[in-house]
Amino acid sequence: MFSRRLSTLRVPLARQASSQATLRKVLEEVVPVKQERLKKLKAEHGQAVLGDVKVENLIGGMRGLKSILWEASVLDPNEGIRFHGRTIPECQKVLPPAPGGNEMTAESMLWLLMTGQVPTPEQSRDLSRELAEKGELPTTITHLIDSLPPTLHPMTQLGIGVAALNHDSAFQSAYERGIKKTEYWHYALEDALTLIARLPALAARIYRNIYHPGTTLPPLNKDLDLVGNYTQMLGFGDNKDLTEYLRLYIALHGDHEGGNASAHTSHLVGSTLSDPFLSYSAALFALAGPLHGLANQEVLRWQLAMQKELGSGHEVSHEDIKAYLWKTLKSGQVVPGYGHGVLRAPDPRFIALQEFCDARPDLLKSPTISLVKKTYEVAPDVLKEHGKTKNPYPNVDATSGCVLYHYGLKEFKYYTVIFGVSRALGCLTQIVWARALGLPIERPKSLSMDAVESLIGK
Ligand SMILES: CC(C)(COP(=O)(O)OP(=O)(O)OC[C@H]1O[C@@H](n2cnc3c(N)ncnc32)[C@H](O)[C@@H]1OP(=O)(O)O)[C@@H](O)C(=O)NCCC(=O)NCCS
Numbered sequence: 001m002f003s004r005r006l007s008t009l010r011v012p013l014a015r016q017a018s019s020q021a022t023l024r025k026v027l028e029e030v031v032p033v034k035q036e037r038l039k040k041l042k043a044e045h046g047q048a049v050l051g052d053v054k055v056e057n058l059i060g061g062m063r064g065l066k067s068i069l070w071e072a073s074v075l076d077p078n079e080g081i082r083f084h085g086r087t088i089p090e091c092q093k094v095l096p097p098a099p100g101g102n103e104m105t106a107e108s109m110l111w112l113l114m115t116g117q118v119p120t121p122e123q124s125r126d127l128s129r130e131l132a133e134k135g136e137l138p139t140t141i142t143h144l145i146d147s148l149p150p151t152l153h154p155m156t157q158l159g160i161g162v163a164a165l166n167h168d169s170a171f172q173s174a175y176e177r178g179i180k181k182t183e184y185w186h187y188a189l190e191d192a193l194t195l196i197a198r199l200p201a202l203a204a205r206i207y208r209n210i211y212h213p214g215t216t217l218p219p220l221n222k223d224l225d226l227v228g229n230y231t232q233m234l235g236f237g238d239n240k241d242l243t244e245y246l247r248l249y250i251a252l253h254g255d256h257e258g259g260n261a262s263a264h265t266s267h268l269v270g271s272t273l274s275d276p277f278l279s280y281s282a283a284l285f286a287l288a289g290p291l292h293g294l295a296n297q298e299v300l301r302w303q304l305a306m307q308k309e310l311g312s313g314h315e316v317s318h319e320d321i322k323a324y325l326w327k328t329l330k331s332g333q334v335v336p337g338y339g340h341g342v343l344r345a346p347d348p349r350f351i352a353l354q355e356f357c358d359a360r361p362d363l364l365k366s367p368t369i370s371l372v373k374k375t376y377e378v379a380p381d382v383l384k385e386h387g388k389t390k391n392p393y394p395n396v397d398a399t400s401g402c403v404l405y406h407y408g409l410k411e412f413k414y415y416t417v418i419f420g421v422s423r424a425l426g427c428l429t430q431i432v433w434a435r436a437l438g439l440p441i442e443r444p445k446s447l448s449m450d451a452v453e454s455l456i457g458k
Contacts, residue, residue, distance in 0.1 A: 020123045022126065027115060027436075034436070050066045051064075051065070058452065068264065069434075070258030072116075072433075073113070074257060075343070079348070080345070081255070081256055081257070081348065081349070083113060084112055084116040091112070095119075095124075098225040101243070103245075103248040105225045106422070107124045107125075107131065109254045109425055110127070110425045110429070113255055128224070129222055130193070131193065132229060134193070135229065136219075137198055137205065140164070141161055145209065146209060154210060154416075155293075155420065159281045159285050159288070162281040164277075169277055170191050170194070171190070172275040175273065184273075184436075185432050188275075191428075192428035192429070195276060195277055195428060196425065200229050201217070201229075201233060204217055204230060204233030207414055207417070208235070211411050217233050218233060228243060230421065241360065242404075242407040245356060253396070254425035255423075256426070258430065262292060266427040267430055267434060271434065271440065271442045272441055276428055276432075279431055287423060288416060291334075294416050295336050295337060296412075296415045297416055298397075299336040299398060299401055302335075303371055304368070306321070306375075307367060309324065313368065316371065318374065321371075321374055325378070325379055334389075335382075338380075338389065339395065340391045343393070344391050346393040349396035353399045354399060369399070379392070379394070380392040380393055
């Protein structure tokens with residue numbers, strides 16, 4: 001009863017007239033089915049064993065420990081990510097693009113992540129319209145962001161802005177009013193959609209303030225999808241290829257299982273019943289680490305330094321790249337864009353972005369992108385010979401920033417912000433589902449060395 005009232009109140013008239021089920025309506029059908037499934041799993045198999053905990057798990061960043069319930073995506077070490085069972089090429093085939101485009105939209109990926117279903121083009125467009133309608137930033141937030149020094153890292157600014165958006169949290173105010181646990185997810189969903197809707201305006205304002213002060217952001221266009229609006233607000237709206245690239249990039253980065261640092265962080269913070277804004281702002285600060293989301297900025301810095309020393313990708317030899325890789329490794333640094341906590345093969349997201357480049361002659365001519373390609377031809381063997389990393393292959397960040405650079409978005413300190421706009425799709429989906437499934441506050445057991453030694457009988 002509650003949810004029907006909420007959706008009637010909040011869904012604009014234009015969409016109520018649509019013959020297609022809204023995201024809320026679909027979720028109202030899907031949630032009880034999963035709730036029942038989880039109840040049964042807990043009742044019938046609550047004591048079943050899923051694996052061992054070894055000392056190496058405890059001291060090795062919990063690698064491989066099966067300890068988080070996460071619905072939207074599963075990461076296979078060799079095959080890469082699947083979103084509700086669908087590979088990246090499968091998603092590219094079935095998820096609706098924006099009108100006039102080819103790449104799947106953020107909205108259609110969000111729909112898939114949230115519901116496990118493929119939206120119709122009309123459902124995806126309705127969602128785009130809803131997000132555009134609620135995407136303007138409140139003036140309190142624009143004032144806050146405008147008051148930050150332009151020297152403050154864009155990711156710090158994004159995290160501050162997202163946290164402050166909780167000023168209008170539906171979840172927080174409903175909780176304060178006193179609602180039943182079974183109603184949490186409805187309000188978490190409202191906040192999730194509000195946050196996803198406002199992220200482009202927030203992220204674009206940060207970009208303009210830091211790199212193009214004094215320029216005016218265009219208003220949100222209700223006929224554009226989330227990424228279409230984002231590129232308009234960044235000032236690249238005329239570049240159709242960049243818009244398409246960002247659609248692909250943002251959909252692909254939307255989710256990568258639950259154990260990665262940003263996803264795990266939002267899950268943990270959300271488990272305390274912190275609202276979705278606070279939970280996701282915490283995730284953004286995990287994303288801001290160089291071993292995680294900041295890697296795309298690091299890759300570009302590293303590629304440009306290599307290009308400066310060796311010349312453009314068209315001229316440089318494989319031998320020179322090899323020598324440069326060894327120089328990086330011998331100086332004790334990691335090769336950015338290579339390795340992964342779970343993957344043991346080239347990242348299919350890297351491959352999807354490479355295919356995007358291969359289909360565009362102007363990208364193939366780019367000296368940086370050809371250097372990425374040549375690096376890929378030699379780096380795995382060098383890393384294998386180096387012998388440390390368990391995965392000598394490229395991850396998505398090996399190429400992601402170089403394409404942005406080519407299209408003129410050259411401020412690479414900003415790249416992780418784009419990742420932050422994207423990762424909201426998966427993290428916020430999980431917050432909605434964690435509340436829908438009634439998952440409790442996280443509280444794993446920690447052990448001292450004394451305790452470990454005594455447990456293993458030393
Ligand atoms: C992603 C990353 C953090 C995963 O770390 P991980 O799970 O600890 O990886 P591994 O288990 O393979 O690490 C084993 C060793 O190989 C090293 N290693 C991993 N990737 C490496 C790389 N790209 N270059 C050089 N050394 C690397 C690690 O630093 C570690 O060394 P140590 O034993 O001296 O601490 C790591 O591969 C990395 O730092 N990559 C570069 C940054 C990057 O691209 N991040 C984006 C990830 S999507």
